[in-house]
Amino acid sequence: MPGNSAVKVEHLTVNYDKTPVLWDISFEVPPGKLVGIIGPNGAGKSTLIKAALGIVKPLSGKVLFFGRPLKKVRQRVAYVPQRSSVDWDFPITALDVVLMGRYGRLKWVKWPQAADKEAAKAALEMVGMLGFAHRQIGQLSGGQQQRLFIARALLEEADIYLMDEPFAGVDIATEQAIVALLEKLKTQGKTLFVVHHDLNTVERYFDWVIMLNMCLVKAGPTAEVFQSDAIVRTYGKSAVLLDEAARLSQHKASGKK
Amino acid sequence: MIWDALTDPVLRAPTLGSMLMCLASALVGVIVVLRKRSLVGEALSHAAYPGVVLAALFTALFFPDSEDGFAFIILIGAFLSALLGLWTIELLQTKFRVKADAALCFVLSVFFGCGILIASRVQFTHPLWYQKIQMFLYGQAATMTDQHVVIYGSLCLLTVLFIALLYHPIQAVSFDRDFAKSTGIAVQWLEGATFFLLVLAIVIGIRSVGVVLMSGMLIAPVVAAKQWTHRLFTLFVLSALFGTLSGFFGNYFSTEIPRWVSGKFSLPTGPMILLCASLFCFFSLLLSPGSGLLSRCFRIYKFRRKCRQENVLKAYWKGDEPDASRFFLWILYMQGWLRKDGAGYHLSPDGRHRAAQIVRLHRLWEVYLVDYMGQGVERVHRNAEEMEHILTPELEKELTILLQDPKRDPHHQPIPGKEGL
Numbered sequence: 001m002p003g004n005s006a007v008k009v010e011h012l013t014v015n016y017d018k019t020p021v022l023w024d025i026s027f028e029v030p031p032g033k034l035v036g037i038i039g040p041n042g043a044g045k046s047t048l049i050k051a052a053l054g055i056v057k058p059l060s061g062k063v064l065f066f067g068r069p070l071k072k073v074r075q076r077v078a079y080v081p082q083r084s085s086v087d088w089d090f091p092i093t094a095l096d097v098v099l100m101g102r103y104g105r106l107k108w109v110k111w112p113q114a115a116d117k118e119a120a121k122a123a124l125e126m127v128g129m130l131g132f133a134h135r136q137i138g139q140l141s142g143g144q145q146q147r148l149f150i151a152r153a154l155l156e157e158a159d160i161y162l163m164d165e166p167f168a169g170v171d172i173a174t175e176q177a178i179v180a181l182l183e184k185l186k187t188q189g190k191t192l193f194v195v196h197h198d199l200n201t202v203e204r205y206f207d208w209v210i211m212l213n214m215c216l217v218k219a220g221p222t223a224e225v226f227q228s229d230a231i232v233r234t235y236g237k238s239a240v241l242l243d244e245a246a247r248l249s250q251h252k253a254s255g256k257k
Numbered sequence: 258m259i260w261d262a263l264t265d266p267v268l269r270a271p272t273l274g275s276m277l278m279c280l281a282s283a284l285v286g287v288i289v290v291l292r293k294r295s296l297v298g299e300a301l302s303h304a305a306y307p308g309v310v311l312a313a314l315f316t317a318l319f320f321p322d323s324e325d326g327f328a329f330i331i332l333i334g335a336f337l338s339a340l341l342g343l344w345t346i347e348l349l350q351t352k353f354r355v356k357a358d359a360a361l362c363f364v365l366s367v368f369f370g371c372g373i374l375i376a377s378r379v380q381f382t383h384p385l386w387y388q389k390i391q392m393f394l395y396g397q398a399a400t401m402t403d404q405h406v407v408i409y410g411s412l413c414l415l416t417v418l419f420i421a422l423l424y425h426p427i428q429a430v431s432f433d434r435d436f437a438k439s440t441g442i443a444v445q446w447l448e449g450a451t452f453f454l455l456v457l458a459i460v461i462g463i464r465s466v467g468v469v470l471m472s473g474m475l476i477a478p479v480v481a482a483k484q485w486t487h488r489l490f491t492l493f494v495l496s497a498l499f500g501t502l503s504g505f506f507g508n509y510f511s512t513e514i515p516r517w518v519s520g521k522f523s524l525p526t527g528p529m530i531l532l533c534a535s536l537f538c539f540f541s542l543l544l545s546p547g548s549g550l551l552s553r554c555f556r557i558y559k560f561r562r563k564c565r566q567e568n569v570l571k572a573y574w575k576g577d578e579p580d581a582s583r584f585f586l587w588i589l590y591m592q593g594w595l596r597k598d599g600a601g602y603h604l605s606p607d608g609r610h611r612a613a614q615i616v617r618l619h620r621l622w623e624v625y626l627v628d629y630m631g632q633g634v635e636r637v638h639r640n641a642e643e644m645e646h647i648l649t650p651e652l653e654k655e656l657t658i659l660l661q662d663p664k665r666d667p668h669h670q671p672i673p674g675k676e677g678l
Contacts, residue, residue, distance in 0.1 A: 053439040079439035086433045091487050104440030109422040136487035
């Protein structure tokens with residue numbers, strides 16, 4: 001039934017070249033949830049988000065937002081990439097980075113207007129960074145850079161937010177501030193997906209979890225699925241075998257010895 | 258007059274042509290440098306060379322009389338050849354898993370080598386055409402005509418329009434490709450168009466500066482401009498300005514300098530243009546207020562002087578004899594940190610306050626190193642000697658809270674209190 005779920009993933013499989021990264025992932029998340037995506041390194045957490053956003057092309061399967069493909073609802077989906085994925089020496093100010101949140105709505109050759117700039121400042125204020133609007137981004141601390149990316153996503157005024165490790169390399173105070181912001185967005189009915197590493201805080205932060213290790217281990221309400229057996233399966237050795245087989249298959253396919 | 262270069266019937270076309278070419282390449286250069294693809298320009302300009310040679314040969318064989326068509330056929334030849342180079346680089350990287358730098362070097366040397374090989378043959382079969390090919394090696398602006406100016410002008414206009422209209426998508430894709438893609442910007446289309454413009458800029462440029470120096474014209478104006486600004490828009494404008502000026506002065510000096518020394522020789526335009534661009538680069542790296550060498554040296558000097566001053570004040574505070582010249586002490590006296598007292602100097606109230614503050618920072622830092630970093634008591638003094646000049650008031654505040662405002666340092670010396678804290 002379309003409309004009942006915010007995000008529905010159906011049999012999603014993603015390969016890098018011949019190497020599978022995600023195997024046949026299917027799950028459904030209702031709207032208004034704060035969802036943690038957890039799993040060990042190389043489990044395909046970032047890839048899941050990138051595939052959902054069309055940045056990486058999946059081999060098969062599909063992702064539906066509110067029952068519709070991404071192309072129809074692109075403006076209702078916002079993305080917060082990993083902080084380490086960009087060059088922070090880039091000649092751009094904080095305000096201009098946030099303004100990028102509006103680029104998706106601008107027609108090809110249109111420049112952002114005064115209203116867009118005001119909205120960008122409001123977004124900066126929401127993450128407590130209005131005072132840094134005209135700083136070159138390289139002068140910001142790690143936590144500030146992360147908040148900048150979140151402000152940019154806020155400006156997209158989406159209903160679904162996909163965030164790749166927003167807590168990586170930020171101090172505790174910033175993490176708390178971000179969590180409070182996420183809670184606030186949740187009460188406004190937004191659905192938020194957060195790639196997360198710290199198992200200690202999973203139960204406190206998220207009311208829904210997706211446990212991933214190349215395959216989907218479990219997905220559902222935190223209280224139901226975040227149990228020790230599932231955690232062991234997510235972080236355990238069972239996936240190492242799959243990983244090794246995938247590596248061998250890639251070597252054979254490309255003719256390496 | 259210097260502006261005669263723009264009106265003189267002989268000099269006009271080469272000067273305008275070089276300026277337009279430098280403008281286009283400086284603008285495209287900004288995108289290339291920001292994407293960290295500087296070497297691509299070098300590889301593609303060399304890859305264009307065999308195309309030039311073959312196009313000249315083609316003209317020699319089929320249209321030996323067409324003087325007008327020659328410029329155009331050469332452009333097409335160079336363009337196709339550079340595109341083939343670009344495609345080879347892509348192929349090497351994706352299909353054969355060659356690293357980017359190796360693929361670039363491979364294309365550069367193989368294409369350029371082929372070009373030279375064919376050219377050396379053409380030298381014997383069509384010596385007249387060989388002359389014309391040679392000018393693409395190091396560039397020769399002097400023989401440009403109004404026809405060139407029209408071609409370069411329109412290609413230049415295309416570049417300016419592209420960047421002006423698509424400024425924001427270009428910015429987004431250059432800064433954060435994945436995010437740009439997630440907002441629905443046609444990233445692949447934009448990147449394809451950028452490469453198209455890059456190849457165009459190179460093909461235009463090799464006529465004035467030659468395949469060997471072309472990549473310099475992509476990079477040098479951008480490097481110079483980058484020293485002056487932290488904004489992309491200004492970067493585009495400054496880079497275009499530096500590029501255009503290099504084009505102008507390169508031409509100007511290549512005709513003027515021989516006149517000054519009254520010699521009957523001519524200076525090649527291409528190297529002169531690049532030398533001008535390098536001068537812009539050099540002075541920017543030296544003089545720019547933010548990251549220029551001079552301003553950095555000045556800041557280092559100021560910091561060192563601050564350290565020395567603070568060490569002298571500290572010595573007075575402890576009652577030691579300071580190790581400083583009379584002149585240095587006199588400056589401190591004039592600044593109000595010291596007071597004159599018959600035989601010598603002693604601290605003024607302001608000086609006493611500042612010295613106590615330095616000692617406080619020093620001893621706080623020692624406590625921090627010993628208590629929190631587990632350093633041995635005897636080893637922390639040296640590090641604290643440096644940090645006392647660096648710690649900011651904010652850090653001091655945090656240290657005070659973290660250490661719960663200690664009264665004594667690890668050597669059991671008293672820590673001066675923070676008045677009004």
